[in-house]
Amino acid sequence: MARILIVDDARFMRITLTNILRKADHEIVGEAENGLEAIQLFRELNPDLVTMDITMPEMNGLDAVKEIRREFNDAKIIMCSAMGQQKMVVDAIEAGAKDFIVKPFDESQVIDSVSRVLR
Template sequence: MAKKVLIVDDAVFMRMKLKDILEKNGYEVVDEAQNGLEAIEKYKATQPDLVTMDITMPEMDGVEALKEIKAFDAGAKVLMCSAMGQQSMVMDAIRAGAVDFIVKPFDSDRVIKALDKVMI
């Protein structure tokens, strides 16, 4: 059975790129969100196996959304996506319960390795 993933990123292009990588590697993208508030709503609605979460977004950033999702479901698996130069925010996310992080622009092999490691 395909693992269900929720993709959260404010950039449509990034969501499309990540969705393409995931679907080509046997993952099912159950929904997409463009900010942290949407991410929380859609997490509760879809109950995915994994969330890919951008850090910098309008409305609510990825670290705050991560904290809310973890408060709702302590077992939630959230993989943070960051651009270069966001190391301090990545560390905040790891402390808040993120399972790993991947750096943009996405490298297909790195994305799949990170997801496979998390989904074991």
């Protein structure tokens, strides 16, 4: 069981991920709506894993990944992106994300990605 922080500006997406991850026996320790909140919550909660949306207000996921990885070199972050954002996915991996999952979420893909990153 991992302690997971979910970051997405869409409440519906956070709920969807929460349901998928809880079914797989993971604990959701926090939720953030943008990159700034994500960084703050990461510092407070020190989760085992973060799911990070790319496109968000105030601070996007790429900048948040860079900032979190600067402070916490071993942070495990999975980017979440809509289809057609391959360039952003590449940028995310270069920024330090460990994997990415595509929206709309496929339950088995989410679980596989989380298991792979936590290994």
